[in-house]
Every structure is written in C-alpha cells, then in structure tokens.
Amino acid sequence: MKSSRLVSILLLLQTRGRMTAARLAEELDVSVRTVYRDVEALSAAGVPLYGDAGHAGGYRLLDGYRTRLTGLTTEEAEALFLAGAPGPAADLGLGPVLAAAQLKVRAALPAELRAHADRVSGRFHLDAPGWYADADDTPYxxxxxxxxxxxxxxxxxxxxxxxxxxxxxxxxxxxxxxxxxxxxxxxxxxxxxxxxxxxxxxxxxxxxxxxxxxxxxxxxxxxxxTAYQRDFHDRLHGAQAVIRLAPGARLTGPAGEAVRANGRTDPDGWTVATVPIESVDHAHGAFLSLGADIEVLRPAELRDRISRTVSELARIYGNSLAGGGD
The missing domain is CATH 2.30.30 (SH3 type barrels.)
Structure with missing residues (x-):
C-alpha cells in the first residue's frame, strides 16, 4: 500500500541517513520510478526531503527532522529489541509486520537509545525450540x-x-x-x-x-x-522415592530441587532425600544413569526392580569377561 510505503521511506531515511533512489527501491521491493513518485508525494505533503545529485548523492531529510518516541528508558529500549522473536512471528504470519514495527520504533528512538538497542540485538538472539527435536508441523x-x-x-x-x-x-x-x-x-x-x-x-x-x-x-x-504448568508438574510427579546420593552426585529437575531443599547429609557424606518421580518406570531409567552414585531406599518396588536390573547387568558383563580370551 502506498501510505505504508511512504511511511517506510520516511523511517528509512530517518534511521539510515542519506539513501539513493536505487537503494530505497531495493529495500521496498519497488521500481526506482515508484520511489521518485513517492518522494514527490512526501515533499508535497511538507516533509523536508532533499535530493542531492552526483556520485555521493541521494535523498536525505533536513537535519533535526524526526518523530521521536518519548518516554522510553535505555533498559526499556534494550528489552524491546531483545523481545522481538522473528521465528514465532513468522510462524504466525507476522514476520514482515514485526520487521516494520521494529523499523518504526528504531527510527523514533533518540540516537543514544538507538545505539543501546542495536547493541542488544547484535549480541543476543532468542531461539525457542530445543535441540534434538524436529519442528512441529502446524499447518493450522x-x-x-x-x-x-x-x-x-x-x-x-x-x-x-x-x-x-x-x-x-x-x-x-x-x-x-x-x-x-x-x-x-x-x-x-x-x-x-x-x-x-x-x-x-x-x-x-x-x-x-x-x-x-x-x-x-x-x-x-x-x-x-502459570497455573496450568504448576498443575501439570504436580500431576506428572505424583509419586515419591527416598534415595541416597553419593558425594558430588547430582540430580536435575524437580528431583534435584527436592534434594537441595530437604536433603540430609549423613556422616559418610551421602545425602538422603525424598524426591518426586513420574513413575517407577521413569525413575528406574533415570536413577540407573547415575550408576553406583545412587541408592534407592523406597519404594520397595523401585528398589527391587533396580536390583534385578543390576543383577542382570552383572550376569551379562560377567559372562562377557569370563569368555573374553586368554
């Protein structure tokens, strides 16, 4: 739309200074002839816009002409540009809208705040999805x-x-x-x-x-x-286990938080704690990953299951060593 394009031209010149018609056309994905017509329209509307001929020429705004966005502190300007997540915006079909909004805000910022915002956006990038997982297919x-x-x-x-x-x-x-x-x-x-x-x-x-x-x-x-996540975690970790952890051993997630909150260190250096678990099946795999650095005291079902697994591992690896050669 022409009105949006006119605003974009004004903000580009306000943000970047002198720009040629060709450069403006490239930024806006229009023809140079269209830029000429838009510049004439801005001039007719009273915008102090000047064109310089020659190799170093281009269009520029009268020094000091700008629309200021007042009331923003340095920290607010930094947070604004840090919060702009292009991936999710693109997912929602708002990628161009986000880019245009950031351009407008940046153009309206005083030079000092603009420098702070640019510093943040150049040093921090937000990438929401985790590793080792394909992106969800969300056609709707x-x-x-x-x-x-x-x-x-x-x-x-x-x-x-x-x-x-x-x-x-x-x-x-x-x-x-x-x-x-x-x-x-x-x-x-x-x-x-x-x-x-x-x-x-x-x-x-x-x-x-x-x-x-x-x-x-x-x-x-x-x-x-917030309430949904809290309820989800409460339902997810509906059972408990009593464990002993060797010195230096660490659990992560809610179990690790429970160890830090209510763990009791015995004279031998091992820590006894009651920790939340999702299920016996889940805790069986999670606790086995710590090897000999953890002992399950309760529930008996989990302790017996880990004991059987350890005995089976000893049988498998014991047989392997017994037949391993001269």
Whole structure:
C-alpha cells in the first residue's frame, strides 16, 4: 500500500541517513520510478526531503527532522529489541509486520537509545525450540491465530493420547502460547466451561466458523498458563522415592530441587532425600544413569526392580569377561 510505503521511506531515511533512489527501491521491493513518485508525494505533503545529485548523492531529510518516541528508558529500549522473536512471528504470519514495527520504533528512538538497542540485538538472539527435536508441523497455526484475534469459534478434529484418539471438538480460542518451540491454544469448550489446553500440531482438520464468542473479561492468559504448568508438574510427579546420593552426585529437575531443599547429609557424606518421580518406570531409567552414585531406599518396588536390573547387568558383563580370551 502506498501510505505504508511512504511511511517506510520516511523511517528509512530517518534511521539510515542519506539513501539513493536505487537503494530505497531495493529495500521496498519497488521500481526506482515508484520511489521518485513517492518522494514527490512526501515533499508535497511538507516533509523536508532533499535530493542531492552526483556520485555521493541521494535523498536525505533536513537535519533535526524526526518523530521521536518519548518516554522510553535505555533498559526499556534494550528489552524491546531483545523481545522481538522473528521465528514465532513468522510462524504466525507476522514476520514482515514485526520487521516494520521494529523499523518504526528504531527510527523514533533518540540516537543514544538507538545505539543501546542495536547493541542488544547484535549480541543476543532468542531461539525457542530445543535441540534434538524436529519442528512441529502446524499447518493450522495461522487459522487458529486468526480465530483468536477475531473471536471466532473453531470446529476441529483433534488427536489426543487416549482412546478414542481422534475426536471432534468445538473450541472458543482465548490465546496462543509458545512453549519450548511448541504451539498450544488455550480454548474454552463452551460457555461457562473451564478453558483447556490443546496442542496446535495435533489438530488434524480445522473449519473456521462464522460463530462469534465472547472471551471472558477476567481471563488472564499468562496467569492461566502459570497455573496450568504448576498443575501439570504436580500431576506428572505424583509419586515419591527416598534415595541416597553419593558425594558430588547430582540430580536435575524437580528431583534435584527436592534434594537441595530437604536433603540430609549423613556422616559418610551421602545425602538422603525424598524426591518426586513420574513413575517407577521413569525413575528406574533415570536413577540407573547415575550408576553406583545412587541408592534407592523406597519404594520397595523401585528398589527391587533396580536390583534385578543390576543383577542382570552383572550376569551379562560377567559372562562377557569370563569368555573374553586368554
């Protein structure tokens, strides 16, 4: 759109100083002739814009002409540019919008704040997804985001983990959350019902409807997500184990936090603690990774299972050594 392009020309000149028509055309993906017409339109509107001929020429704004964004501190300007995550914005179809917004804010910043913002954006990069995992296939993300923004009901076919796996759901989408590279939609299943969380990559089919819904006025997405995560972790680690850890041994996650919070060190240097576990199966594999640096005291089922595994390992490796040669 021409109006948006005129603003972009103004902000580019304000941010970068003198620029040739060819350079402006390249930045805006238009022809040089279009830039000439846009510059004439800006001049006619009273913008103090001047063109210099020659090899070092180009368009520039009258010194001191700028629109300032007031009220920003140095720290706020730094945080603003650090928060701009191009990956998630692109996922939502907002990549160009984010770039344009950052250009406008940067152009409006005083020189000192602009330097601080550039320093931050040049030294920190946010990459949300974790290692060793392929990106989720979320073909319906843009449609979900549009429904969130416009308050439209979604009719989806959703795949869940328990039977029946593929179910049809009516969703009133309240908001989107990006967690560790995975998109979730928080949605109400119907009027008066508590919101629930759905993985966007598990939506198999989606149909946007013309039905509108009213998002609860008191719904706070950030507060909901904090409570949801807390409840998820409480449900995930619903069992406990009593363990002994050798000096220098470390557990991570909730188990490690429990050791630090309630661990008791015996005279022999080993630490006794009660730690949360997801299940006997999960704890069996996790604790075995520490080898002889951990002893499970309770529950008996977990202790016996690890004991049987250790005995089987001793049998396997003992046989291997016995037949290992002269």
């Amino acid at each position: 993300l843009a449609a979900v985001a549009d429904a969130v923004w416009n308050g439209r009901v979604l009719d989806v076919l959703y795949r869940r983990w328990r039977e029946p796996t593929d179910v049809r759901r009516r969703l009133e989408p309240y908001g989107l959350v990006l967690k560790a590279g995975r998109w979730y939609v928080v949605a109400g299943p119907g009027p008066g019902l508590a919101p629930r969380t759905f993985r966007v990559d598990q939506i198999l089919r989606l149909a946007a409807t013309d039905e509108e819904f009213t998002r609860p006025a008191d719904f706070d997405l950030a507060a909901y997500w």
